[in-house]
Amino acid sequence: MAKLNDRGFLQASNRQPLLFDWIFSVDHKRIGLLYLYSVSAFFLVGMMLGLLIRLELIAPGPTIATAQTYNALFTLHGVVMIFLFIIPGIPAAFGNIMLPLQIGAQDVAFPRLNLLSWWLYILGAFMALTSLFSGGGPPDTGWTFYVPFASETPTNVSLALLAVFIIGFSSILTGVNFVTTIHRLRAPGMHWGRLPLFIWSLYATAWVQILATPVLGITVILVMVERLIGLGLFDPARGGDPILYQHLFWIYSHPAVYIMVLPAMGVISEIIPVFSRKPTFGYKAIAASSVAIAAAGSLVWGHHMFVSGMSDTAIMVFSLLTFLVAIPSAVKVFNWVATLYRGSISLEPPMLFALAFVFLFSIGGLTGLVLGSASADVHVHDTHFVVGHFHYIMFGGTGFAFFAALHYWLPKIFGRMYNMKIATIAWAIIFVGFNLLYFPMMLVGLHGMPRRYYDYLPQFQNLNVIATVGSWVLAIGLLLMFVNLYRGIRRGTAAGNNPWQAATLEWVVTSPPPEENFSQPPQVSHDPYDLQQAGKP
Amino acid sequence: MTTQRDAFGARLGMWLFLFSELLLFGGLFLLYAVYLARYPSDFAAGGQQLDTLLGTGNTLLLITSSLTVALALSALQQGRRQLCQMLLCVTILASLLFLTIKGIEWQAKFGHGLFPGGAELETLPAGQQIFFSLYFVTTGLHGLHVLIGAALLLWTLGLTRKGQVSAENPIMLENSALYWHLVDLIWIFIFPLYYLLL
Secondary structure (H helix, E strand, O other), rough: OOOOOOOHOOOOOOOOOHHHHOHHHHHHHHHHHHHHHHHHHHHHHHHHHHHHHHHOOOOOOOOOHHHHHHHHHHHHHHHHHHHHHHHHHHHHHHHHHHHHHHHHHOOOOOOOHHHEEEEHHHHHHHHHHHHHHHOOOOOOOOOOOOOOOOHHHHOOHHHHHHHHHHHHHHHHHHHHHHHHHHHHHOOOOHHHHHHHHHHHHHHHHHHHHHHHHHHHHHHHHHHHHHHOOOOOOOOOOOHEEEEEHHHHHHHHHHHHHHHHHHHHHHHHHHHHHHOOOOOOOOHHHHHHHHHHHHHHOOOHHHHHOOOOOOOOHHHHHHHHHHHHHHHHHHHHHHHHHHHHOOOOOOOOHHHHHHHHHHHHHHHHHHHHHHHOOHHHHHHHHHHHHHHHHHHHHHHHHHHHHHHHHHHHHHHHHHHOOOHHHHHHHHHHHHHHHHHHHHHHHHHHHOOOOOOOOOOOHHHHHHHHHHHHHHHHHHHHHHHHHHHHHHHHHHHHEEOOOOOOOOOHHHHHHOOOOOOOOOOOOOOOOOOOOOOOHHOOO | OOOOOOHHHHHHHHHHHHHHHHHHHHHHHHHHHHHHHOHHHHHHHHHHOOOHHHHHHHHHHHHHHHHHHHHHHHHHOOOHHHHHHHHHHHHHHHHHHHHHHHHHHHHHHHHHOOOOOOOHHHHOOOHHHHHHHHHHHHHHHHHHHHHHHHHHHHHHHHHHHHOOOOOOHHHHHHHHHHHHHHHHHHHHHHHHHHHHHH
């Protein structure tokens, strides 16, 4: 086992028990790692639930689960993956670690608030898991908690809603922290035009977290109070309107899609120039498109409700706005591809995941246009087509970006390199498994198979079998990847300070970074993707 | 690791947090707008049952307490700690008085069976049921914020007595005062919407 001379911030302080050293640390790198471990653990939980869902769908009729169990399975899969993995995944884990390093700061603006965010997240996660085993049994509403079902089902929805509220609060605090940090703690010379694109994406995301999450907060409060004392605000029998719940829910939850995907785009914007050995093409356009996506994305929630009951005018407006969001998204894709053009491309694992992101995200984005156009949406609404599209964005997009970030930054965080060959094999298996799993879903959806049923007509079976086999392939690839990364951070060869020869500031410090990021504030003298200057502040 | 005080940053963080509070209430105001458009006459009938006198009293209390907390900050910055502490006590008392009056108002409504799930309420037309449900949720959530604000001010008072909040380091009082102004501001919207306009 190769020895590292300096374990940096990972070095135990011996001042208190090791566990306390971590769970009460206010160091942004340690908090980021706490998040990284937590979100990875919940990813594995969500993955197991997903595998069970697919296993149930391998044949028509009840296979391994009853209808009620199946409802609980997809609800939990959604809640765990959305609220415990994807939303905090990249911003809270990698954002926490890399934000201060990339802008040349010692820490985030409010380190203790940062620790509080993690504790709230853990508290929320604990409550979400408790809701499975207490009260009226695991929630069965789907992660969207639509009323009137959510206010009437006897399952333990209230506790799950409280968990969502608390995790939302944690997300708001992280957003407040990041915006303040980016405004106040940039090193000398790190002006807005030199911010790494990952930071730009975190900045846009943080604003969405601050402004959209409270609307989810009030919505889940209303459903909780409804269940507790019966307000009737969403109950048609008492003058309420359940459609209003859907509006309030999606006013948050559509922008939340951008909370999930914007940081992922930021990761890709970091990786592509480094592995093309070229400055990024259209830096300003990529930065501005992050902000444009955040802004325009806040106005399109109605496209989730084309068949719920809205005026035709509203449908036209929401459909138009939805198409508009495609523009800044496409700006990013074109700029990434233009960065690749005539670059000196090296297909190392982070780059492979990033390229897969561009490919899969494009499929997800284009199928999103099918759903965004109101007339086509009527046909595929609530079918497996939606499930396939959604996973191409969330997993093919954000998930792959998360894996890309793991392969890109873990050598910095732990100072050790994983096995490149195994990482490449794992990537290939994941890529194949992913497409085997989700592409048939879109096909079977076009044929008319609805989502959220444990059962289906016999003619849908072939495609479902392919998808289920795909889920196994995907799981094998993921396990191989995680084992390889784990072995890498435990026993890998020393990575050096700048294994990828990148030019952003986190590569200037040692790997692992020292407890105190910079002995003195760095004087930033070059653009983030000026690769000639790699290794210099 | 050295910690630097960044009062501007702390204020910025508080403002961002206040934005999120505004949007929390924004959801309720959105429901108000939609249901008012749907049931204008029921909302008017509901609004007339609210006690405008008590509502006005509470409004005056909150506005005055916003003034006293602002004066407390000025006093602290001028180094007049005694005065600052006294003004903070006045603010906290005003908040408690506000909650008491709110309690009396709710009590009266409960006495008439007007509470969510109450027998009397369920006999009313649908629009009035919605009105009272919204009224209780909105004023309830606001009352909770009054309570949180008062607790924050009480804590700040303690820190002022210990000298940890001082003319050199007033940020905790500044931020508590900002939060208190938010509580006031939201009431300034609730009061006309529920008590005056209808």
